[in-house]
Amino acid sequence: MPARPPRTALAVAAVALLAASATACGDTGGLRGAGTTPTAVSPARLWPDLRPASSPAYPYDVATRATVKGVAVPGDDIRGVDPVDVVEAEIAAHPGDYGSKGAFHGTVDRMRDCRPGGNRDRCPLLKPYYRDLTGDGRADLTLGFRLYPTNQTAVRVYTVEGHRLVQVLADNDAIIGVELAGRALIERSPADISGYEYRTTWVWDPGQRAMAFSRDEYLHTGGGRHSRKPSPAPSPSVAPSASPSPSLSSPPAPSLSPSSSASPR
Template sequence: MPARRPVRRTAVTAAAVALLAVTAAGCGDSGGLRGAGATPTAISPARLWPDLRPASSPAWPYDGGSAETVKGVTVPGDDIHEVDPVAVVRAEIGSDPARYGAAAAYHDTATRMRKCRARGGGAGCPLLKPYYRDLTGDGRDELTLGFRLYPTNQTALRVYTVERHRLVQVLDDDDAIIGVELAGRTVIVRSPAGISGYEYRTTWAWDPERKAMVFSRDEFLRTGKGHHPRRPMPAGFPSASASASASASAGAR
């Protein structure tokens, strides 16, 4: 273990400590200084296998991000606020029978979309409230849409922008979603995890070169909610005791 650096105590430091002690004695415990305990020793990252040869193929991609022009939907005055969200979803359903056809996974969604009024709303309409925010940094709003997928009860998340007088889809994500947040030029998607008290958070960020929202971060976070039964953890997922033992072993070197 690295030797601790000795404390250098000067006359000025001693006088300051004495003054603080007198002040604390006169005022009681309120506002007094208290020690925070021992500070853990910093451990630098250890690089493993420095001579490891690069892989012959790229890593498995989560999603490269792509943009696709929405056919059959116009953008009056290039203002995305004038686009009917219901028409956008119906255009997607009509152009993708493999996803929304009679024998497809989300076939009930197409039936339920017929219940939507213009611009959304109506009993049984699966379209969620649309949101508008500048996600590309060009000073114009993008359109963020969500609609429920039946019979799987997942949620479809879509982001659209206007490019060269056309409506362009720049994010297409279907997942079990419990929440979505817009932060700056990113879209953060929260999804339930298989372990109680945890959730996944996936971040999509605008890429000006690809002109699409691309996957930028995936987190597995503790929410502090729910029951945590004692059960085997997934392979490769260290337990708390194993992590503590590993830290202690590393600090002893």
């Protein structure tokens, strides 16, 4: 292997090359002023005598954590858990949401088509994804399923703790797409103005041992104008409610009546 040139020799060669280039361009290489430096302005605190609020303006679940009952985890490997069993366990645990008069009652009938012999086109369960979101070195389960008859999609994340399946994220929204970026989950939802969308980020919080609400953004995504008909508003999170990464995207939503409940943005 040839010897590495001394750093001083490399520096001299670089200076000579730069000088030759500057001469060829008729530039002496002298310093040039960048103009007047703007004066730094500190943030102005408005209404310093305003009485602080003693409670939040509205409730918002920043994290959800619940043990899933009735679903075993063979060998503590979450890949051995049947996603259909997981969704059916949620349905059984929340009859108010999934009962005959519940907002998502249409999901119950369609779940039968997720079993062998059923019509897969009617199954509301989306493809499951496995990735370590909790940082324990083991894969976690990210599920999505449609909430009929609304246009919403349920997004859930599960991990395994103490030989039990634990739900660490539960959110319902009108979904454009879902992305996994590192240990974060990002939901994209339609805004009420065309050309804009909401992006909500959930990240693993070791203190709460759950995926916690981290950021809610209102982003411009392209040209558009004010829509005449606002898009259906998302419902609140249910509480018992990125190298490029795979995304969870729900299929195009059919024309269905929106849910009557809405979550604050």
